[in-house]
Amino acid sequence: MxxxxxxxxxxxxxxxxxxxxxxxxxxxxxxxxxxxxxxxxxxxxxxxxxxxxxxxxxxxxxxxxxxxxxxxxxxLGCDNIDDAVLVGAGKLGKALLTYEGFFEYGLDIVAAFDSDPNVREKSISGKRIYAVEDLRGFCMENNIRIGIITVPADKAQPVCDRLVDAGILAIWNFAPVHLKSPDPILIRNENLAASLAILSKHLVETFAK
Amino acid sequence: MxxxxxxxxxxxxxxxxxxxxxxxxxxxxxxxxxxxxxxxxxxxxxxxxxxxxxxxxxxxxxxxxxxxxxxxxxxLGCDNIDDAVLVGAGKLGKALLTYEGFFEYGLDIVAAFDSDPNVREKSISGKRIYAVEDLRGFCMENNIRIGIITVPADKAQPVCDRLVDAGILAIWNFAPVHLKSPDPILIRNENLAASLAILSKHLVETFAK
DNA sequence: TAGATTGTTAATCGATTAACAATC
DNA sequence: TAGATTGTTAATCGATTAACAATC
The missing domain is CATH 1.10.10.10 (Winged helix-like DNA-binding domain superfamily/Winged helix DNA-binding domain)
Known part of the structure; x- marks a missing residue:
């Protein structure tokens, strides 16, 4: 090897x-x-x-x-399961909470957080949704290292700051914004729209003429 | 240039x-x-x-x-808006239907399709949900070139075949399976779990010791 | 043995970086 | 003019590919 x-x-x-x-x-x-x-x-x-x-x-x-x-x-480290939290239980957040196959790849989303009290009542596929205020306590207590951001673009930066404050080391960001964070934090931006632009570009080049 | x-x-x-x-x-x-x-x-x-x-x-x-x-x-071709259809109006499908920013990057999801008649009643952010049987007719009629697959893994291949049959040229696949298609079709796999594996790997390497 | 498939070593290719000249 | 920033040319770096030897 x-x-x-x-x-x-x-x-x-x-x-x-x-x-x-x-x-x-x-x-x-x-x-x-x-x-x-x-x-x-x-x-x-x-x-x-x-x-x-x-x-x-x-x-x-x-x-x-x-x-x-x-x-x-x-x-790929699929053996050692990593616990993660998700912030933003909107449609995309819910989709990720129920997405098949994360566990197979070594990720377990153990809880979600949302600022809307109405969303908090239900749990999604067995995962509870908490208030954003509880984020820090939860992460500290459970030693969470990965955070997933699925809030609207304008809320993403504050959420990012909160996650960093909560001791998160890696962030998977689905909000279409560029996040700023202190150096040692690992940020992976999953800009779906941007990713699509590449498909679209290929399409044009392949079939244009 | x-x-x-x-x-x-x-x-x-x-x-x-x-x-x-x-x-x-x-x-x-x-x-x-x-x-x-x-x-x-x-x-x-x-x-x-x-x-x-x-x-x-x-x-x-x-x-x-x-x-x-x-x-x-x-x-990037964000000028010329491309119409797309989405198959599978589950949580992820709904999330994409309402995702901000696709239009900005040149994609307009004009309709969704689902096999479940109960889902079809509502429309999501102004987009109607049709029966999968209507897929071919709709794509032909509206000259659609891009298809998005957000169905469960085991349904993805038949949906892919249907899309190809409907004249689709490029497919954006969110199902965690490897799709087979005839040569000229462009397939972009958005395997979120796989993408995550890379984040997770980086995390381990960066913070392990 | 012959054929398939592996792994390695060297050559090619492409992308990044460094150095520098050009320009406002 | 001096300084900032651009764009270009050449050098370096890394990844892919080609050729081949090793092995079951």
């Missing part, structure tokens, strides 16, 4: 996702060539990526599929 | 998003250095990215902020 580049890291979840898609009829073995073809990548690239995180395959046979899955999962 | 690399294309929406975040007090001018610092990129990198899509800045002054925004928007 050796060091993994940024690009490889980006592709690893795709391999895992593809392997999972083969369930429940998981073939006992799978070759880098198979995977490459399915995902439209180069064969050598896949082999190199897998070599970086797996125990290795066998010539002629390929990789033991189950082992490969386990290795990729392990590398 | 010259050719734009994959990486530059990925960063352009971030520049746009940052510039938007300065509103409503948009400064008349802005330098590549300013932007670089705000986003944590290299100064030269930003300058090169912007040079590729903008009319150019002025030494000492920087770029005219409004012009720069317009240029980036234009390059």
């Amino acid at each position: 050796r060091s993994v580049s940024q690009q490889t890291l980006q592709r690893l979840p795709l391999y895992l996702s593809y392997l999972k898609s083969l369930m429940p009829d998981l073939p006992p073995n799978i070759s880098a060539g198979n995977i490459a073809q399915a995902l439209g990548f180069g064969e050598v690239q896949v082999r190199k990526d897998l070599a970086a995180v797996s125990a290795g395959g066998r010539p002629k046979l390929g990789f033991v599929t189950a082992d490969l899955m386990a290795d990729v999962k392990h590398y | 010259r050719s734009v690399s994959q990486q530059t294309l990925q960063r352009l929406p971030l520049y746009l998003s940052y510039l938007k975040s300065l509103m409503p007090d948009l400064p008349p001018n802005i330098s590549a250095g300013n932007i670089a610092q705000a986003l944590g990129f290299g100064e030269v990198q930003v300058r090169k990215d912007l040079a590729a899509v903008s009319a150019g800045g002025r030494p000492k002054l920087g770029f005219v902020t409004a012009d720069l925004m317009a240029d980036v928007k234009h390059y």
Whole structure:
């Protein structure tokens, strides 16, 4: 096992996702060539990526599929489940609270927070919704490290500040704004609109003429 | 204006998003250095990215902020609004239907489709929800090119097939599965769980020891 | 053995960075 | 003019690809 580049890291979840898609009829073995073809990548690239995180395959046979899955999962840290809190129980927030598959990837959203008292009455798929005032106490007490922001754009920065104050180390931000935070905090912006712009651009280039 | 690399294309929406975040007090001018610092990129990198899509800045002054925004928007194709349909009006689907900012980036979700007759009664933020059976007719009639999939994982492939059959050219897939489609169709997988795995990995690496 | 597939080493390609000249 | 900032050219860096040796 050796060091993994940024690009490889980006592709690893795709391999895992593809392997999972083969369930429940998981073939006992799978070759880098198979995977490459399915995902439209180069064969050598896949082999190199897998070599970086797996125990290795066998010539002629390929990789033991189950082992490969386990290795990729392990590398991505899907083993050690991280608890997270979510702020903003609007439609997107609710969607994430019920999204299938986070747990599979090592994330457990343990609670949600919202400023609207009316939302707080219900719990979403077994997760309670608390007042934003309780955020700090909850995070401190439960040693939460990941926060998810699904509030409107204009509320995102104050929420970010609150999360940092609550001891959060990494933030997954769905609000379409650029957040400022002190240095050691890790922020991943999931700007869906921006992400779409790239699709749209590709579309134009591919089919324009 | 010259050719734009994959990486530059990925960063352009971030520049746009940052510039938007300065509103409503948009400064008349802005330098590549300013932007670089705000986003944590290299100064030269930003300058090169912007040079590729903008009319150019002025030494000492920087770029005219409004012009720069317009240029980036234009390059990303945010000018020509694309109509899209969404299949699967569950929580995530509803969230996307009401998501702020898609229109700003050139996407207009004009209708949603769902297999559940009960969901169909209401419309979400002015958008009607139709039966999946009407998908083909609607897309053909309205010349829709983009489809968004927000159904559960096990329903995604049939929906994908339907969309292709309806003449859709690009698909934005939120279901955590790997979709198969005939060659010319453009598929962008938005696997939120996978995307999260990368955040989680960074977190471990940054704070582990 | 022959064929398939792995992993490695070297060559190519592309993107980032550094240095610098140009300009307001 | 001096200083800030742009854009360009060349050098560096990193990732992908190609060729090949190793192995089951």
